[in-house]
Structures are given as structure tokens and as C-alpha cells.
Amino acid sequence: MWQTVAVIAGLLVTFTAAITPLETNSWALLVAGSNGYYNYRHQADICHSYHVMINEGIPAEKIIVMMYNDIAYNTDNPTPGVIINKPNGTNVYAGVKIDYTGDDLTPQNFLNILSGNKTSMKGIGTGRDIESDENTNLFVYFADHGGTGMLCFPNDNLMADDLENTLSQMRRKKKYDKFIFYVEACESGSMFDNILPEHTDIFVMTAAARDESSWGWYCDDGTCLGDEFSVRWMEHMDSEKTGTLETFFHQYQHVRTAVTKSHVQVYGDFSLGPEELTPNKKHPTYSETVPGDVVSVSSREAALHYLRHKISKSNDVAEKQKLQNKLDEIVKARKLGDQLFDEFVMAATANSPKVRSLISEEKLGLRKDIFPCYKKLLHRFRTFCFGHENEYFLQHFYKFANICLLSTDVDNLLREMPAICKSHRAAIKVTVV
Ligand SMILES: *[C@@H]1O[C@H](CO)[C@@H](O)[C@H](O)[C@H]1NC(C)=O
Ligand SMILES: *[C@@H]1O[C@H](CO)[C@@H](O)[C@H](O)[C@H]1NC(C)=O
Numbered sequence: 001m002w003q004t005v006a007v008i009a010g011l012l013v014t015f016t017a018a019i020t021p022l023e024t025n026s027w028a029l030l031v032a033g034s035n036g037y038y039n040y041r042h043q044a045d046i047c048h049s050y051h052v053m054i055n056e057g058i059p060a061e062k063i064i065v066m067m068y069n070d071i072a073y074n075t076d077n078p079t080p081g082v083i084i085n086k087p088n089g090t091n092v093y094a095g096v097k098i099d100y101t102g103d104d105l106t107p108q109n110f111l112n113i114l115s116g117n118k119t120s121m122k123g124i125g126t127g128r129d130i131e132s133d134e135n136t137n138l139f140v141y142f143a144d145h146g147g148t149g150m151l152c153f154p155n156d157n158l159m160a161d162d163l164e165n166t167l168s169q170m171r172r173k174k175k176y177d178k179f180i181f182y183v184e185a186c187e188s189g190s191m192f193d194n195i196l197p198e199h200t201d202i203f204v205m206t207a208a209a210r211d212e213s214s215w216g217w218y219c220d221d222g223t224c225l226g227d228e229f230s231v232r233w234m235e236h237m238d239s240e241k242t243g244t245l246e247t248f249f250h251q252y253q254h255v256r257t258a259v260t261k262s263h264v265q266v267y268g269d270f271s272l273g274p275e276e277l278t279p280n281k282k283h284p285t286y287s288e289t290v291p292g293d294v295v296s297v298s299s300r301e302a303a304l305h306y307l308r309h310k311i312s313k314s315n316d317v318a319e320k321q322k323l324q325n326k327l328d329e330i331v332k333a334r335k336l337g338d339q340l341f342d343e344f345v346m347a348a349t350a351n352s353p354k355v356r357s358l359i360s361e362e363k364l365g366l367r368k369d370i371f372p373c374y375k376k377l378l379h380r381f382r383t384f385c386f387g388h389e390n391e392y393f394l395q396h397f398y399k400f401a402n403i404c405l406l407s408t409d410v411d412n413l414l415r416e417m418p419a420i421c422k423s424h425r426a427a428i429k430v431t432v433v
Contacts, residue, residue: 025177026137027130028053028063029114033105033144033153033185035068037076038306038433040083040223041216042143043067045184045230047092048085049141052237058139060097064113064128068154069101076223085226085234086218100125107151107158111166114140116175134174139181143230145299146185147394148210148401149195149366149374155388157378160191161371171200178272179203184230186213186299186394187363192267194365203272205252208262211363213395215261216302219295222309224302232258261296300395303433304330329430334392337432340385340424341396347420348403348413359402366401373404380414385421392432 030053032046046067053063072081072093083093100109104125112120113129121127132138142151150157170176179202183191190210196202207214207229216224217231233255256264297305307327314320342360349356358364377400386393403410 032067143184148398384418
């Protein structure tokens with residue numbers, strides 16, 4: 001008799017644990033890393049996700065938002081104070097409590113907020129951080145540009161090794177029970193592929209594989225209103241209306257097969273969900289086709305798409321010509337930028353011409369130990385060549401990573417980079433986006 005009661009009590013405890021609303025001990029950190037109206041979609045995604053979190057029952061006190069906040073009242077915004085995440089959508093900007101804006105959006109602040117380093121955030125923004133413990137369910141969602149082994153913030157990049165160091169420190173300090181991390185960015189898989197260990201209770205889903213771009217979505221009116229991966233997971237959540245985080249924590253398989261333009265990847269701890277996950281594939285067969293009425297644009301082309309749209313809409317002849325000149329300059333600058341990286345590869349392979357094409361053409365898998373070398377090249381590039389705002393170069397940085405991986409003549413490239421860049425800097429007069 002007592003044994004039966006004990007068993008039933010035990011079952012009840014287990015059952016209760018399973019249906020305890022996860023939201024009671026959940027925290028969410030929502031981050032848009034970009035600025036500029038042509039990057040509208042990232043902040044729109046983040047605003048939308050705030051409402052998804054609230055609808056799932058996470059209280060506002062446990063949601064932290066980092067976004068530049070230059071979209072709602074941007075002079076290009078036809079509806080001041082309004083941000084939408086789909087055509088004719090609701091105003092997702094309304095009600096969003098933003099903790100960190102503008103230049104407070106740095107990779108270091110992000111890592112400090114995530115890891116609960118309260119003292120370091122004192123006097124910055126709202127100063128709030130994730131106050132988590134070993135029972136906390138953490139959700140982090142990041143949307144912005146990315147490149148090989150990096151995610152962009154407005155003035156700097158978050159590098160994959162620094163992120164992994166923080167994640168492993170959080171693991172050691174028991175800063176979470178389950179940790180779900182969604183990343184919308186080009187080449188976002190490269191942040192985790194071969195870098196995040198498997199048994200960490202962290203489950204990551206990225207919009208794109210390590211060697212491909214992610215896609216802007218709803219781009220009819222020039223600037224894209226969302227990104228495909230982001231829009232798909234959030235519209236799925238909006239349609240569920242379950243009110244518990246259970247479904248949220250288990251929606252991977254749906255989202256992975258719904259995305260059409262890039263290959264959604266999963267990393268880390270697959271045991272967090274009850275579903276059996278299909279392995280990462282380079283070319284899965286998609287379950288859905290792109291709806292005919294959605295205009296999608298590769299993230300890499302979104303800035304030019306926006307500019308072309310502005311030109312076509314302009315009725316002022318002088319203004320139209322000015323924009324066209326700007327577009328022509330950017331297209332020219334991109335070509336020069338391609339040549340610049342050809343010269344870098346030459347400088348690094350003077351004594352090893354055999355690997356030249358491999359370095360130029362293949363996005364090789366990363367290893368954590370190449371990051372000191374990779375960062376040295378990136379730092380030199382930024383110092384002597386082009387600054388962070390030149391987003392176009394993100395898609396060339398894998399060549400630096402390859403040079404480090406294959407240990408070709410890194411020193412020679414470091415030595416020659418300032419001279420190589422000097423002439424290109426003279427020829428390129430625009431921000432290369
Ligand atoms: C948005 O609203 C406008 C005006 O009401 C309408 O013409 C258009 O078809 C709508 N677009 C979508 C995608 O619903
Ligand atoms: C907290 O941040 C400060 C400043 O960034 C840093 O010096 C300190 O080491 C961090 N503390 C921990 C525990 O990481």
C-alpha cells in the first residue's frame with residue numbers, strides 16, 4: 001500500500017516537473033546586431049520575438065533586449081513609430097522594452113549580460129543582466145550579419161572562440177539548466193560547427209550552414225521586413241498559441257524543414273528535445289516551396305536591393321541620379337574589394353601556390369585554435385584597410401581563416417597588407433556594403 005502511494009507520489013512529482021510551466025524560470029536575451037534602415041529586418045525580427053516571449057508567458061522582467069533603435073523613427077520610415085515584421089503586419093515595436101541601444105551594443109556587453117556579470121553593466125543602459133542559476137531555462141536569439149566565425153554588432157564583431165569561452169564558463173558555473181540559442185546570420189553555422197562541444201545542455205539552431213548566406217524575407221518594399229528563418233519560427237509560434245514553452249523548446253524539426261532558401265543547422269546537445277533530429281545536410285530536399293508572393297533577397301544583396309528600390313521610386317531627377325551614382329560606386333567598390341582579397345591570397349601563398357585556389361574558393365571548417373591568427377589578420381585589415389561598416393567584406397573573411405588553417409605565409413601577408421590596401425583605399429570612396 002505505502003509502496004503504491006510512494007510510486008504514485010513519485011510519478012506525480014515527475015509529471016509535475018514535466019508540466020511545470022518552463023516560463024517560471026526562464027530568461028530570454030534578444031539581440032539585433034545591426035543598424036541602418038536597409039537592415040530594418042533584424043530589429044523587426046527582434047521586436048517580434050519580444051511579443052513571442054511575452055505570449056509564451058515569460059514575464060517582461062526576464063526578457064532583456066539589445067537593439068540599436070534607429071528604425072522606428074528613421075527618416076526613411078514611412079510610418080514613424082511603427083515597425084512591422086510582415087507586409088501589413090501589426091506594429092511589433094509597440095510595447096517592447098529595450099535595455100541596451102546604440103553604442104551599448106558591443107560583443108563584450110552581450111557576453112557580460114549573458115553570463116550575468118552585473119558589475120560590468122553598471123551605468124550602461126538599464127544595467128540588467130541574466131540572473132540565472134542551475135534551474136534556469138535560457139533562450140538567446142540573435143539576428144544580424146555574420147561571416148566566418150563571427151557575428152556582427154554595430155561597431156565590432158563577436159568571435160566564435162570568445163562566445164564559446166563564455167558558454168563553457170557558464171557551464172562550469174552552473175548558469176543554466178537548458179539553453180536554447182537561435183542565430184539568424186549569414187554563415188551562422190560557422191560560429192558552432194566543430195567549436196561547440198556536444199554534451200553541454202546547449203542546443204543551437206542557425207539560419208544558415210557555415211558556408212552560405214541567410215535570406216531576407218518580405219522585401220517587396222525595398223527594405224526587407226524580416227529574415228526567412230526568423231519569420232518562420234516566429235510565425236509558427238504565433239499560430240500555436242499554446243501558452244507554454246514546451247512547444248517552443250521542441251519546434252526545431254518543424255522550423256528546419258520549413259526554411260527554403262538556406263540550410264538550417266543544429267549544433268550542441270540534441271538530447272534537449274524529445275524529437276529525433278535529422279542530421280545536418282548540405283542539400284536537403286525542402287518540404288515547402290517559396291510562396292509566390294514573398295520577395296526574398298540574399299542578406300548579402302539586401303543593401304543594394306534597397307538602394308535599387310529607392311532609385312526606382314524616386315521622382316526627383318537629381319535625387320535619382322545621385323542615388324544611381326552611389327549604386328555605381330558601390331558596385332565598382334565591390335569589384336575592387338574582390339581584387340583586394342585576391343592580392344591578399346597571393347601574398348600569403350607566394351611560396352605555396354598549390355593551396356591558392358583552395359584558400360580562395362573553399363569555406364573550410366574552422367578550429368578554435370586558429371582564432372588568434374585569424375583575429376590578428378582581421379585587426380590589421382581594420383587598422384590599415386577598411387572599417388567595420390564595410391559589410392561587403394564579411395563574405396571574404398573566410399580567406400583569412402583559410403590562410404590560418406593552412407598555415408601559409410601569414411607573416412608575409414601581415415607585412416604587406418598596409419601597402420596592398422593603400423591603393424585600394426584611394427580608389428574606394430564609398431562604404432562597401
Ligand atoms: C496590404 O494592404 C494593402 C492596402 O490595404 C493591400 O492593397 C495589400 O494587398 C495588402 N498586402 C498584403 C500582403 O496583404
Ligand atoms: C566581469 O566584467 C569585467 C569587465 O568587463 C571583467 O573584468 C571581469 O573579469 C568579469 N567577471 C567575470 C566573472 O567574468
